[in-house]
Amino acid sequence: MRAAEEMSAMAGTGDVLKRLDETRVWQEDLYRDLHAHPELSSHEVRTAAEIARRLQECGYDVRHIGGGVVGVLANGTGRTVLMRADMDALPVTELTGLPYASTVTTVDESGATVGVSHACGHDVHVTCLLGAAALLSGEREAWSGTFIALFQPAEETAAGAQAMLADGLAGRIPRPDVAFGQHILTHEAGVIGCQAGPVLSAGDSIRITVSGKGSHGSMPHLGVDPVVLAASIVLRLQTIVSRETKPGEFAVVTVGSSVAGTKSNIIADRAVLLVNVRTYDAQIRERVIAGIERIVRAECDASGSPEPPTFEYYDQFPLTDNDPAVTAEVAAAFRAHFGAVRVVELGRITASEDFSRVPDAFGTPYTYWGVGGFTRDQQAYPNHSPFFAPAIQPTLDAGTEAIVVATLAYLGKGNAS
Numbered sequence: 001m002r003a004a005e006e007m008s009a010m011a012g013t014g015d016v017l018k019r020l021d022e023t024r025v026w027q028e029d030l031y032r033d034l035h036a037h038p039e040l041s042s043h044e045v046r047t048a049a050e051i052a053r054r055l056q057e058c059g060y061d062v063r064h065i066g067g068g069v070v071g072v073l074a075n076g077t078g079r080t081v082l083m084r085a086d087m088d089a090l091p092v093t094e095l096t097g098l099p100y101a102s103t104v105t106t107v108d109e110s111g112a113t114v115g116v117s118h119a120c121g122h123d124v125h126v127t128c129l130l131g132a133a134a135l136l137s138g139e140r141e142a143w144s145g146t147f148i149a150l151f152q153p154a155e156e157t158a159a160g161a162q163a164m165l166a167d168g169l170a171g172r173i174p175r176p177d178v179a180f181g182q183h184i185l186t187h188e189a190g191v192i193g194c195q196a197g198p199v200l201s202a203g204d205s206i207r208i209t210v211s212g213k214g215s216h217g218s219m220p221h222l223g224v225d226p227v228v229l230a231a232s233i234v235l236r237l238q239t240i241v242s243r244e245t246k247p248g249e250f251a252v253v254t255v256g257s258s259v260a261g262t263k264s265n266i267i268a269d270r271a272v273l274l275v276n277v278r279t280y281d282a283q284i285r286e287r288v289i290a291g292i293e294r295i296v297r298a299e300c301d302a303s304g305s306p307e308p309p310t311f312e313y314y315d316q317f318p319l320t321d322n323d324p325a326v327t328a329e330v331a332a333a334f335r336a337h338f339g340a341v342r343v344v345e346l347g348r349i350t351a352s353e354d355f356s357r358v359p360d361a362f363g364t365p366y367t368y369w370g371v372g373g374f375t376r377d378q379q380a381y382p383n384h385s386p387f388f389a390p391a392i393q394p395t396l397d398a399g400t401e402a403i404v405v406a407t408l409a410y411l412g413k414g415n416a417s
Contacts, residue, residue, distance in 0.1 A: 012412035013337055015142040016135050016404050020397065027131045027396050030054075032100040034123035038089030038116045040106060041154035042067060042163070047087045047126065051151050054130050058137040060149065066167030067153040068160065072174065073137055078145025081407045082176035082364070083132070084355055085125035086155035092119040095386040119388045121184030121373060126151060128182070128371075128399030135404055145411040146174055150358065158203070158315045161357035170361050178326055179359035179366040180406050182399060185349070186380040187372030190394040192338060192402055193346030194331040194369050200320035201250075201278040202285055203352030204313060206292065208233075208273045210300055211307035217265035226260045226271035229303040233273065233296055234258060240291040251288050252278040252350065278350050280319065317352035323365035330367050333409035334402065346370045351383070367406075371399045 030050075039047055044067065051069045055062050060071030068087075093115025094102045102117040118124075133149045150173075154160030187193060210230060215223025234255045245251045253275065260271035275292060279285040296309050334343045346369065359366040373390030374380040381387040409415060 012142040012414065013405055013408050016139040016408065017401060019135055019138055020400065023131045023134050023400070024397065027127050027400065028392055030130065031123055031127040031392060031396060034126060035098075035118050036100045036102055038102050038104055038118045038123070040091060040108070040116055041088040041157040042159060044087050044153045048151070048153070051087070051126065051130065055133060055149065058134050060133065060137070063172060065169050065172055066160075066164035068164045069151040070169075070173055071133060071149040073133070073147045073149075075140045075146065076144040078143075079177040079410050080146040080148065080174045081410050082148040082150055082179040082358070083129055083403050083407065084150040084152055084179065084181045084358060085129040086122045086152045086160065086355075087126050088122060088154050088156050088160065089116050090119045090156055090384060091115065092117050092384065092386050094119065096389040098389055117386070119385060120156070120383045121388070121390055122155070124184045124371075124373065124390060124395060124399060125182065127396055128403060131396070131400040132403035132407070135400070136407065142413065143408055143411040144413060147407060147411065148173055148176060152355075152358075155354055158317045158352075158354045161354040165357065165361050169358070175362050176359070176364050178410055179362075179364050180330070180403070181353070181355040181366070181368040182371055182402060183353070183368070184373040184383075184390055184395065184399070185370040186374055186382055187344070187370060189372050189375050189391045190398045191342050191344055191372035192334050192369055192398065193344050193372070194327055194334065194367070195346040195348065196322050196324040196327040198280045198319060198321050199346060199348060199368055200353045201280050201348070201350050202282075202319040203315065203317035204277040204285070204289065205315040206275045206277070206289075207312040207314065208275060208296055209310045209312075210271050210273070210296065211305045211309070212260075212267065212269050212271065212303075213306055214269040215267040217267060220267060223267040224304050224306060225267050226269070227267075229299060229305060230258050230260055230271040230273055232303070233299045236295050236299060237275070237292060240288055240295070244287070244291055245284065249284055250280050250348075251284055252276075253288060253292070278352065280348065282319070317354050318356050318360070320353050320356045320368050322367045326365045327367040329409055330369070330406045333405050337401065337405045338398075369402065371395065371402060
């Protein structure tokens, strides 16, 4: 930003954030409520209803799309900014011991009873976006344009963004000129992390079924042992990264599960492997996946497998690739507001997200930043841990301020166009 624009943007930001003391009270209460009442992916009924109610109270045009909730606030001429928050929880039994800890259990799709908790911080994301939406609504004279608050279901299963798009999202809301996303991470609370270019890896999960030939454990010569076959595959898959990927290039291949058989004296007729792949480059992704299929087929042939293997791809996440110009603009606004010491280089995060499917559907540039969630005197547990428990403050304030600051970098009266 030029100096005059920076001064104007900072003034507008101050006007919008002057009511943060008021929103902070209900945001903290809302956060505890959401944390205590988590809902699994594609089942965010209570959460969605609460979001819709609060958006309507703030004057937003509320639309229910593909299991998600979208609030649109048109405020004169100018650009359109979309901010997205995910709202689903995880099948993780919470062990934080917090007074507002989740005690929710549910029956998952396999019929098993599982604990449910916000072990990834999506309750923080929802609370921050609702707070920012309220602040922007309450100080409309400070900005001009359209603000879209998008609350997405089922991020954890990579199904939510696609569900909203399949339900017509691209034709049911204004086309955004820029899109934002943020995620709570294990950095120090109050710190904001930015990163141009690839920031979150693409992710692919593969269910591989290989065939054996059942037999008695005492008569292995009459069967084809899928356990030995699966073990050979697991070992050989490690060479895709160590021997087929150029040193310095990034790829991860993980076999998270290998299941076959029910008893020690029975040779089973099949084995199922669950494989996860992470990459930052489309060509590397294609090579890794081709390598997996090649190795599996070759090992099946070598073992005399009676049937060819099958490959089922699921939970596929796109690459999150931050637009350099948008990232530079937002990072400059963050430094002007938070101070340079609180705005850091995020670096690449090997986790994955489906956020980018939304801006990609519009052909909209985007940036996705991180928000620190743990104070210096806390043990910082990673996302998805049953002990994951961000500090309520200054985390909520920082996440709320970040949304307002980024939005006003584009919609503030000195920046609207």
